[in-house]
């Protein structure tokens with residue numbers, strides 16, 4: 266429990282400079298590209314990232330190509346407009362200077378109007394198709410993230426920070442939009458429009474003028490954007506990691522709002538948020554500086570381009586092989602290609618962020634599945650036997666095992682209670698039965714089959730887990746109940762709620778079973794949430810029910826009612842005349858009298874087990890010590 270005066274998180278209270286070791290370690294951990302399974306493996310090379318992003322766009326390749334084609338034609342139309350205008354103006358000026366009446370301008374004006382309309386349509390087409398590609402690709406990316414997380418669930422929730430995963434699935438994915446919407450088409454355009462225009466200039470005006478234009482454009486498109494790219498990418502990576510820490514902190518603060526306010530820590534949390542905000546800004550400063558320098562350099566080259574074209578093409582005019590108006594049109598065309606250059610500059614400035622985000626998402630998508638699904642299906646049965654055989658388990662990153670050499674048996678159709686002091690390993694043992702993770706050594710068996718060999722789907726359709734903190738979604742009561750049994754009808758819903766002793770309370774809610782429970786079940790009481798979670802599990806008609814402190818929020822009278830009701834339900838089970846297997850984790854020792862078998866755990870080991878009647882008469886020993894502590 267946090268007490269006044271101590272900071273609540275690993276992040277220190279203000280002042281934060283210099284960073285404390287704990288904070289530095291935390292920051293380094295967050296900056297690590299692939300700390301845990303939620304993150305993944307090592308950072309992939311840029312080529313791999315680009316290939317992966319392009320592979321994501323495969324289903325949207327036609328609109329992507331169409332968008333690039335629209336941009337190319339749009340830019341060519343822009344160049345044509347500028348060249349036409351420059352040609353017309355200089356021709357008129359020359360004719361006036363010679364004392365002649367300028368020729369009719371309306372064909373030029375009409376052509377320019379037509380080009381402008383075409384340009385507008387092409388621009389709209391490029392934007393529309395580009396964003397269609399981007400949003401479809403982002404949708405595909407999010408689907409990739411969730412399908413990558415699904416086989417790692419629920420382990421990923423044990424080993425990864427939810428705020429970090431949230432940042433990867435939302436903000437990082439959004440940042441990749443730049444790659445899809447603003448990179449491919451500008452890059453293709455920059456690679457095609459200038460060469461095409463320069464060839465026309467070379468053939469119709471002067472190859473020297475074309476060469477001068479090519480030099481300035483090549484420097485503006487290739488050399489300057491590449492300068493400082495490595496440093497900018499490193500800065501973007503640091504900023505992405507800093508943003509993830511900020512998201513983690515804000516998520517934590519919002520989820521723990523009651524504690525933050527209740528313990529008077531609002532100012533401290535705000536100060537920590539402000540510090541993390543400053544870290545984000547500081548991490549991104551080098552990238553911003555590089556972007557400003559690039560912009561200045563490109564601007565200079567873009568303006569130098571027409572001057573260089575005129576200087577290099579002057580000889581052709583003097584030699585009479587090119588006209589002044591044509592040279593002016595060439596200079597205007599090169600000036601107009603600043604739009605093409607700007608496209609490259611824009612995506613270069615944002616690409617660092619986009620790449621850093623893509624790397625973080627790629628880590629999630631390509632992280633190895635640490636719990637490969639088994640191929641055998643667990644055959645449905647009225648009940649199953651669970652066996653933990655010499656199980657040792659250490660949480661990722663933990664220095665000592667939570668369980669050490671635990672062997673125990675939860676017999677078919679019996680009620681087994683796991684008791685022990687806080688931290689003795691009861692929950693870990695229960696979670697291993699649903700394969701939240703694999704034991705570091707030893708095996709967990711269902712009816713003799715190793716969980717590693719069984720498919721997760723078949724396992725989870727037979728075994729249901731009710732925890733003390735079961736999650737309710739922001740959905741109706743009925744939708745929450747149907748999570749594991751979508752086909753259950755209303756009568757079955759009501760029956761499950763009756764067994765969980767919550768039916769009357771649901772009926773009393775504003776819209777009964779259609780009442781929307783707030784995010785994380787915020788609009789129902791802790792006890793109601795527990796009983797709804799119990800009803801949800803019962804609705805699945807499991808043959809093994811794992812109950813982890815499932816009555817911890819209930820008052821003694823209600824708890825006794827619920828327990829009695831669940832015992833009656835368990836005795837009938839799936840209605841095949843045989844009781845289901847129940848494994849219960851409990852602190853409440855007065856409950857164990859109704860169990861068939863009691864296992865006492867201490868510091869990750871089994872220290873006593875037997876029928877309650879045998880254990881309760883023993884005058885000394887672990888259970889007696891626990892009972893003494895309780896009274």
Ligand SMILES: Nc1ncnc2c1ncn2[C@@H]1O[C@H](COP(=O)(O)OP(=O)(O)OP(=O)(O)O)[C@@H](O)[C@H]1O
Pocket residue numbers: 423424660661663667685686687688689690691692693694
């Ligand atoms: N995600 C985790 N990462 C690292 N260590 C963990 C994690 N979850 C639990 N532990 C540690 O594993 C040990 C066993 O925890 P477990 O939750 O299984 O105990 P428990 O007997 O169920 O405790 P309680 O009765 O308080 O719920 C404890 O030392 C705990 O600190």
